[in-house]
Amino acid sequence: MTIHKEGYKILFVLLCVLALANYAVRYYLPTSEMAHQFALIASLIVYLLVLQFFRNPKIQIDINENLVLAPADGKVVVIENTEESEYFKTERKQISIFMSPLNVHVCRTPVAGLVKFFEYHAGKYLVAWHPKSSTENERTTMVVETANGVEILVRQIAGAVARRIKWYVSANQKIQQGQEYGFIKFGSRLDVFLPVDTDVNVNIGDITKGGRTVIATLR
Incomplete structure (x- = not known):
């Protein structure tokens, strides 16, 4: 299983956005451990959903002209x-x-x-x-x-x-x-x-x- 080339840019940008979002939560809510965990879990779910969309499995093609x-x-x-x-x-x-x-x-x-x-x-x-x-x-x-x-x-x-x-x-x-x-x-x-x-x-x-x-x- 590989990641399709069309997903490289989107996944990189999304990773940066989610990292900044998590940083912002920790910066503005430094004492709220629940908010930190929620932001991290939500970010992981979003990233994995987008990541699976760009999956590119290797397959075996059985050639038949008919x-x-x-x-x-x-x-x-x-x-x-x-x-x-x-x-x-x-x-x-x-x-x-x-x-x-x-x-x-x-x-x-x-x-x-x-x-x-x-x-x-x-x-x-x-x-x-x-x-x-x-x-x-x-x-x-x-x-x-x-x-x-x-x-x-x-x-x-x-x-x-x-x-x-x-x-x-x-x-x-x-x-x-x-x-x-x-x-x-x-x-x-x-x-x-x-x-x-x-x-x-x-x-x-x-x-x-x-x-x-x-x-x-x-x-």
């Missing part, structure tokens, strides 16, 4: 056929995964291939499960073409709490299945758009593990 892996840890909240209006402009099968603040927030590529399209969109911060969050929130859209010519679209979506999307890929880049391609801070959602004849391997409410759970099988 399978679509979950792009993130979370819960399946949408499985439906819908019109994808940004890139395909046709009906696609959508699988959406909601990531709570307690999930690992590393975003992984569901398939291997060539990044045919990548775009960042500034936007709103509606709650991640809102139907319009997929088209109105801050988001990125990535389309990967597999070796068999199948195009898969993956969309990072910021939520009401998650207000910072990071990505590490660009168009015309080759990527591996399960490769880390981004990170979303503090709660979010990922949408995957597949061909309509794709066989879905998960159900609404299922818990996924990024890079390990098989969410669909390509034909």
Whole structure:
């Protein structure tokens, strides 16, 4: 288990803030041992909660070009056929995964291939499960073409709490299945758009593990 690079600055700043807060409590309430202990315990709880958010466990990826892996840890909240209006402009099968603040927030590529399209969109911060969050929130859209010519679209979506999307890929880049391609801070959602004849391997409410759970099988 390691700490993700996106957490280094935040964790350092938080450590300084909490240290100053504890110093202030001791300075202004020098005789109150209860206040000292409360401040210390509260600081430890806050720091550990933020620390666990940036955890980055090492995982084993079982490569299979016919399978679509979950792009993130979370819960399946949408499985439906819908019109994808940004890139395909046709009906696609959508699988959406909601990531709570307690999930690992590393975003992984569901398939291997060539990044045919990548775009960042500034936007709103509606709650991640809102139907319009997929088209109105801050988001990125990535389309990967597999070796068999199948195009898969993956969309990072910021939520009401998650207000910072990071990505590490660009168009015309080759990527591996399960490769880390981004990170979303503090709660979010990922949408995957597949061909309509794709066989879905998960159900609404299922818990996924990024890079390990098989969410669909390509034909």
